[in-house]
Amino acid sequence: MALTTQGRTRLARSGVLAGLILGAVFAAGPVLWMLSSSFKSNTEIFELPPRLITGSFSFDAYTAILTDSETLRFFFNSYLVAGAVTILTLLVAIHAAYAFSRFEFRGKRVLNVVIISVQAVPPITLLIPYFGLVVGLGLYNTYPGLILTYMVFTLPYAIIMMTGYLNTLPRELDEAVRVDGAGSLTALWRVLVPISVPGIVSVGIYTFMIAWNEYLFALTLTRTTEMRTVPIGIQLLMGQHSYEWNQIMAMSILGSIPVLILFLVLQRYFISGLTAGSVKS
Amino acid sequence: MSTHRRMRNRVTLFTGIATTAVSIVALTGCGSGGSSGAEEAGGDVTIEFAQWWEPELPDGEFRALIDTFEEANPEITVDLVSGPYASTKEQLFAGAASGTMPDVVGLDGAWVSDFAEQGVIADLTPLLDEAGFDDSQLVSQVKVEDKTYMVPVVNFVYPMFTNDDLLSQAGVAAPPETRTEFADAAGKVSDLDGDASGWVLPLSLEAPNGVQNDVMSWAWASGGTMLKDGRPDLTNEDVTSAVDFIGGLWDDGVIAPGSFTMKEQDKVEEFTNGRVGMMIDSLAHINLIRETNPDLNFSISAVPAADDYSGERGIPYASWGIGVAENSEHKDAAAKLVSFLMSEETNSELSTMANAFPGNTESVPAFVEDDDLFKKAFDIYQAGYPANEFVGLPVAEELMRQLGAQLQSALDGQQSLSEALEKAQTEWEGEF
Amino acid sequence: MSIRTFTAPDPETLVNGAQPPKKRRQLRRAGESYGFLAPTLILLLVLMIVPIVMVVGYSFQDNVILKSSSEFTGIANYVTVLTDPGFWKATGNTLYFCLISVAAHLVLGLTFAMLLNSRLISAPSRAFFRALYVLPWLFTAAVIAVLWRMLLSPNGIVNFLLDTDVEWLASPQLALGTVTFINIWAGYPFFMVSLLAGLQGIPQDLHEAASIDGASPVQRFWNVTIPQLRPIIVSLLLLDLIWTSQQFALIWLTTGGGPIDVTEMLSTYTYKLAFANYDFSLAATSAVLVLLLSMVLAVLYVRHQKARD
CATH class of the missing domain: 3.40.190.10 (Periplasmic binding protein-like II)
Structure with a gap:
């Protein structure tokens, strides 16, 4: 009756593996279909019965996208904007989160409430006054306009999450350094930031995704084709009368590959985060 | 030590503020450099034309058509602002609200009444008159309270x-x-x-x-x-x-x-x-x-x-309509562009590209002559009358x-x- | 990075270190924290608070934005919106949509994060599954909407595999559940990745100590993992509630708020007021009501934070 330790481990492993495979079907199944559609012709996408791989398997949709200089420009813009937003958001948010996590100051609670709740205003209602503001500041149809806008949307999230991560770290860590004579900035950058890398990476990736996928403001705050981003490029394939299904799918996949690679490269930080000893004190 | 610390804290505060201020100034600075002015030297004008047509038409064809307009009117440069159809209306509203509506705008019949009521698009009749365009050539004009606010450039009928x-x-x-x-x-x-x-x-x-x-x-x-x-x-x-x-x-x-x-x-x-x-x-x-x-x-x-x-x-039909922004500083140039698009020759070309029926009574798209299905459609179109009662309604x-x-x-x-x-x-x- | 140097506290300072009077110390640290917050505050003030204040202003006027003759109308707009049955229907739908989505996001996100963190599986397999699991994250809402419209169409692959011909999105009985499901699919990676990062922060020896004390894996989960992740989970729940409540593109592009009004959310309701009726005053009013609802949430969150400290 009693299982050996080894047997129990094996059972647990099969359980975990089964769960992982089940989850993977749920997570990746639709994306697999998307991938398959991107290689089909537009009629085959809707044929019955559906097939994963069809006779007319082709890279036409990809060729069409990769040979169009306008579309490549969309990719460039998206990377530039999303990259800048991620770096700037992280820099600003880490400091703000540090203040929220480690300091008491007048107005802290009010600020907290404000930062959290401003995100709740439906962006669509902000669109009109916001547009006027951006035009007034001379930021219309510029990269800085888009970058600052996205920062406004990503900062509250980043601050809340970073505060959450910093709160999981014992105060003794940085207190000790400060008491030691080092300044707060030193304590933050030398102690807290290095051990918060998993959190920073996850916030960074999400910030990147928000900026990468945003559509409404990207469309409204830019005017010329040279300033458009990938989501607008995808929307342009959804015409008034018809959709370029395979190109929509191909462009989405092309857009996601670099992000996926980025994630794969950065995910080692999830594993090499903290080691037990460095936290306990 | 405590003075030392206070100093450092103050430094942190000022550095924070200064950094932000400098970056915002820097960002806005290069921002304003990037935006293009509408007025250019020598009395030349640039007008913006916002529409969703360019991406709907075969690559480059619409731009080529506009290029012929620029050749004929060297003093006018046309900036094509193209967006997805589904969001065009929001774009135009955002522009109208902040006084930056493009000079010439592509319109759907369903939006006209609302734009007209809010006074953001101009009465076309006097403008076309001034540009020397005879509006009796127009298949239809969309009016709100007896003023023409939109001219259908091409019509898509629904058989x-x-x-x-x-x-x-x-x-x-x-x-x-x-x-x-x-x-x-x-x-x-x-x-x-x-x-x-x-x-x-x-x-x-x-x-x-x-x-x-x-x-x-x-x-x-x-x-x-x-x-x-x-x-x-x-x-x-x-x-x-x-x-x-x-x-x-x-x-x-x-x-x-x-x-x-x-x-x-x-x-x-x-x-x-x-x-x-x-x-x-x-x-x-x-x-x-x-x-x-x-x-x-x-x-x-x-x-x-x-x-x-x-x-x-x-x-029933749907149109690609055209209108001129009320706040445009170059209404005369805008009207020239509208007249150009509505002229017999251009209109024939455009309707051929779009597989649509022309907005100019005298234009005949090429496909009507060499395609049986389109010929049939044209016959149906001419045997009946275009009906879309939603056009121009609030x-x-x-x-x-x-x-x-x-x-x-x-x-x-x-x-x-x-x-x-x-x-x-x-x-x-x-x-x- | 020589963490050790810094983590070792100097007992001398700890004991004898000049402890300034409490009040002055707080003041000083306050100045410092404002410094850290300055970039955030300036940015949010200029680009967020200003437009929000404008929107709040609109909600007390009529004929705003496009007409020049707007007048102060007091709370008339609020009365109009709050007495519109459509608003309450949308509020109910939004609540359903949000609560189910957020709960499912948490359960799925945590489950997947734990599975992916399991040491029973080799590191390369974990990396492989991690990559698969983040996939839904990588696509913009418009693409997620067309993808699922394709999958769930009456002639789509889902019906083919299940051998049914259900109108998943077009049936008034199923549509709300279906859009919620799509949103669950699209949103769980946010929880998963954040919790995965959080799990790395739990010192291994806490688990080891619990094991030595004879705690079962289930007990370890409830007594070690969950309490350790609590600050992150609370932040995640709060953010996700707020974000889900304003999910617009996904709903708009799959059902447009239909069939009839079964998937009408506060976001689509507000959008229609603004861009279908061109009544920006009422749209602003509806937006302000959403803002007030979220402020309640935010206050609760901050209370929670304070209680925890």
């Missing part, structure tokens, strides 16, 4: 498409001409083995134009109207009989599944893949259907009318959406069709 193979398999020899024949044909196609349905009815509330093209078209095709003295009249005989007819088709189960979230694009996919026998659709799709499914045998005919109706048939899209939601509720069995029309009538009256 009935029939899948001839499916129809003949079902034993239907010719495309139906009356409602009874249509219901009969739809029933026969649905009864075939396989998953084909007789008809397809897109009623999505996101893009509610199915209410205009696929529902109200039945009333218009029998010479009917949904208005009385310019006000809603949804409970009249014309609309009631059309809606009852559709309700009958629904109850017979001959309408393809998925209606309530289906959009125009989905409707075409269903037809192209041979899953519906008949649809009412834009001529703009002929080439698309041919390209995606070269084997499909299909033809077009007029939308069937009520059995006892023998008069002229109204044929909040036209919302009217479609309200009626669409009521119809959905009735088709779902939550109320009767006449209740649906009465409720929609009340909602519409509130909007006028």
Whole structure:
């Protein structure tokens, strides 16, 4: 009756593996279909019965996208904007989160409430006054306009999450350094930031995704084709009368590959985060 | 030590503020450098033309057309601002609200009344006059309170498409001409083995134009109207009989599944893949259907009318319309561009590109001469009259959406069709 | 990075270190924290608070934005919106949509994060599954909407595999559940990745100590993992509630708020007021009401934070 330790481990492993495979079907199944559609012709996408791989398997949709200089420009813009937003958001948010996590100051609670709740205003209602503001500041149809806008949307999230991560770290860590004579900035950058890398990476990736996928403001705050981003490029394939299904799918996949690679490269930080000893004190 | 610390803290505070200030200044600084001024040296002007047409047309063709305009008018530069159709309206509103609406704007008939009422688009008549354009050449002008705010550049008419193979398999020899024949044909196609349905009815509330093209078209095709003295009249005989007819088709189960979230694009996919026998659709799709499914045998005919109706048939249409912004500083240049697009030659070219019918009475698109299907369509178009009563109505899209939601509720069995029309009538009256 | 140097506290300073009077110390640290917050505050003030204040202003006027003749109308707009049954229907739908989505996001996200963190599986397999699991994250809402419309269409692959012909999105009975499901699919990676990062922060020896004390894996989960992750989970729940409540593109592009009004959310309701009726005053009013609802949430969150400290 009693299982050996080894047997129990094996059972647990099969359980975990089964769960992982089940989850993977749920997570990746639709994306697999998307991938398959991107290689089909537009009629085959809707044929019955559906097939994963069809006779007319082709890279036409990809060729069409990769040979169009306008579309490549969309990719460039998206990377530039999303990259800048991620770096700037992280820099600003880490400091703000540090203040929220480690300091008491007048107005802290009010600020907290404000930062959290401003995100709740439906962006669509902000669109009109916001547009006027951006035009007034001379930021219309510029990269800085888009970058600052996205920062406004990503900062509250980043601050809340970073505060959450910093709160999981014992105060003794940085207190000790400060008491030691080092300044707060030193304590933050030398102690807290290095051990918060998993959190920073996850916030960074999400910030990147928000900026990468945003559509409404990207469309409204830019005017010329040279300033458009990938989501607008995808929307342009959804015409008034018809959709370029395979190109929509191909462009989405092309857009996601670099992000996926980025994630794969950065995910080692999830594993090499903290080691037990460095936290306990 | 404590002074030392206080110093450092103050330094942190100032550094924080200073960094932000400097970065914002830097960002705004290079920002303003990037935006282009409308005025250029030497009296030359740049006008912006916002539309969704360029991405809809074959690559580069629309730009080439505009290039010929610039060649003929070297003092004018045209900046094409192209966006997706689905968001064009929001774009124009954001622009109108902040006084940065592009000089020339592509318009849909459904938006005109709202833009005109808010005073953001200009009366075109005096402008075209000044530009020396004779407006008697125009097929139609969209007016609000007797002023012309939009000119349809090209029109997409919506005849009935029939899948001839499916129809003949079902034993239907010719495309139906009356409602009874249509219901009969739809029933026969649905009864075939396989998953084909007789008809397809897109009623999505996101893009509610199915209410205009696929529902109200039945009333218009029998010479009917949904208005009385310019006000809603949804409970009249014309609309009631059309809606009852559709309700009958629904109850017979001959309408393809998925209606309530289906959009125009989905409707075409269903037809192209041979899953519906008949649809009412834009001529703009002929080439698309041919390209995606070269084997499909299909033809077009007029939308069937009520059995006892023998008069002229109204044929629904959608337009690419054009208007000029009220706050434009270069209305004269804008009017020149409009006149150019409406001129006989350009208009022929543009309608050929778009597979649409011209907005200039004298223009003849090339496809009418060398394509049988288009020729047939042109005959239908000329035998009837263009009918789209939603054009120029206030909040036209919302009217479609309200009626669409009521119809959905009735088709779902939550109320009767006449209740649906009465409720929609009340909602519409509130909007006028 | 020589963490050790810094983590070792100097006992001398700890004991004898000049402890300034409490009040002055707080003041000083306050100045410092404002410094850290300055970039955030300036940015949010200029680009967020200003437009929000404008929106709040609109909600007390009529004919705003496009007409020049707007007038102060007091709370008339609030009365109009709050007495509209459509608003309450949308509020109910939004609540359903949010609560189910957020709960499912948490359960799925945590489950997947734990599975992916399991040491029973080799590192390369974990990396492989991690990559698969983040996939839904990588696509913009418009693409997620067209993808699922395709999958769930009456002739789509889902019905084919299940051998059914259900109108998942077009049926008034199923549509709300279906859009919620799509949103669950699209949103769980946010929880998963954040929790995965959080799991790395739990010292291994806490688990080891619990094991030695004879705690079962289930007990370890409830007594070690959950309490350790609590600050992150609370932040995630709060953010996700707020974000889900304003999910617009996904709903708009799948159902447009239909069939009839079964998937009408506060976001689509507000959008229609603004861009279908062109009534920006009422749209602003509806937006302000959403803002007030979220402020309640935010206050609760801050209370929670304070209680925890």
